[in-house]
Amino acid sequence: MGMSDDDFALPPCPRCASEYTYESGPLLTCSMCGHEWAVEETPASAGEQTDEPEVRDAVGNVLTDGDSVVLVKSVKIAGGGGGTVKAGTKVPGIRLIADRGDGHDIDAKVPGLGRLKLKSSVVKRS
Secondary structure, three states, X not given: OOOOHHHHOOOOOOOOOOXXXXXXXXXXXXXXXXXXXXXXXXXXXXXXXXXXXXXXXXXXOEEOOOOOEEEOOOEEOOOOOOOEEOOOOEEOOOEXXXXXXXXXXXXXXXXXXXXXXXXXXXXXXX
């Protein structure tokens, strides 16, 4: 029993779907469009990858856009007259945003106060 060419078949290019691919060190390269990718980045796994990391609440639950959350501790509001959002306040319909280094990764409309940016570490999914 010999090995056929199918046993060594390389995956097609994920960019142009060409079957003319070859190994170039740790990468695969398409000879038609020049695209290079790692072997792990086959089209099946490439669809699962996201640029955004998953956001977790204070107890470790994964948050998604549209979730309702409850504050687990009181939060002081900086600027705009100040104030405090008390622990236990329910915030419906959150929107996840990119963390710009300050830890605020949730955009929410808090009832009675308006739009605020919150940290996922002070909320839990309800």
